[in-house]
Each structure stands twice: as structure tokens, then as C-alpha cells.
Amino acid sequence: MRQFSNKVIEELGYYVYALIDPRDHKIFYIGKGYGNRVFQHCLAAIQEDDETLKLNTIRAILNSGLEVGHYILRHKLSEEEALQMESLLIDVLTYSAFNTEHVLANIKCGYHQWNEGIKTVEEIGIIYECEKINIDSNDKGHILLVCLNRSYDSAKAKIGYKKVDIYQKTRKYWSISHSRAKEIHYVLGVYHGIVRAVLNVGDYTWSKVDDELGNEFKQERCCFEGILEDHSPYMNKDVTEYPFGSGGAFRYI
16 A cells, blocks of 8 residues: 555544564654655655665665555544654653663654653652752852753644754854853753753864854854763752843853
């Protein structure tokens, strides 16, 4: 089968599907769709030149004379229900704490994965009952708060969030002065008022181009180098008493 009839599409509604590699009978992609979405990946692998893990896996299957397995996991869903189920399945199949071998070809995390995805019970407590940040007197004047909201919310919760390298998003590209840059000891990545990354700064450089998007900045921006400190006393602390201001991307403490 290469497509559904109009009657089937009408009955399906929104659905969640899996693509199966017949060589090992494992799921290699989870998606949510409507209409003939489930079949479009194989078509893209044939017609397009993009090099992605998903498309290359499909090409390898087809080149071996086999067919990709298409499974509808749940159907007759609302779009919201499909997004939530897709997110849950992606989380379960990729969460490193209890799934170290299975790798999906998805390039996006699930819907609301960052703030509502799989968490330990300790993490849940931290998120919903986190303490206010207590700044060491020696660090005052040397901390830069950077807002990560846009990094995780850019998809507007419609197609899932792209996987984000929190180190890269915390360290660059910040439009601050040279004099300020040399004073910064810590960069705290903040998501909706909570510190989710602590970068202990070792050095910094300057760039006029966004390496990911290829955009050129009007003025060079700072790129910090350093080490993420997962056990910093500033990690998972509430910093809402230090607001960014309307449209602000960073601020100093």
C-alpha cells in the first residue's frame, strides 16, 4: 500500500505511526500524521537528495530489496492527543536512563519534551518546588543570565521541538560588550524562570556569523567556552526575581 483512500483518511483522523526496519524488526521512526503522512517518508527518500538518518535508513532498506514496515499505533485522535502520544513514545524509546541501545531517526524531540517529558521524581520536585537562587557574594557582578525560552518554544508546540544542544544554546551568541565579557564567570541558561544550565566560563571568542543559520550579525557577538556544571548550587533554581524584561535575551547579576 502506498496511500489511503479518502474513506480511510476520514476514518483515521489524526494518528501516530511507526516505521519499522524489516532487517531487525525495530522501530526507527515515530511520527504523528493525518492523511497519507505515514507514506511520505519513503517517497522523500526516493525523490530527494537530503542526507538524514531517517532517509538513509529507508534507502538502505529499499536497496536491499525489502520494504519499510508502516504501522498505525493509534488513530481517531485529536491533533493534541496525537502530539502527546508521539511525544511519549519518542521519550520512552530514546530516554538514556533506561534505553541505551535503541536509537530513533527522529531529529525532533516530542511535544513539550523539555518541560513535560520524562523526569525522575526528584526532577519533578525541583521543577515545581524549586528554591529561589542564592547568589554567592563572590559571584555578584560576574553572572550572566541568558533566556532559553525561544530555543525550546520556537516550534510553537505544533510540530515538536528540535533537539537542542543546551551547551551551545547557553554559550552563544550574546550581544554584550568586550568589557562585560571578560567579567563573566558563569552563564546561567534560564528556561521559564528556572536555571537549567550552568556554564563555568573558561574563555570566550567573538563571531559575526551564526554557524547554524548562516546569518551575519551587524556586530560581533560573544561565544563563551567552558564546562557545564550539573551539580552547581545554581542549577534548577528559581530566578524570577531577576526578570529579563520585555523581549530581553540576557541580563546580568
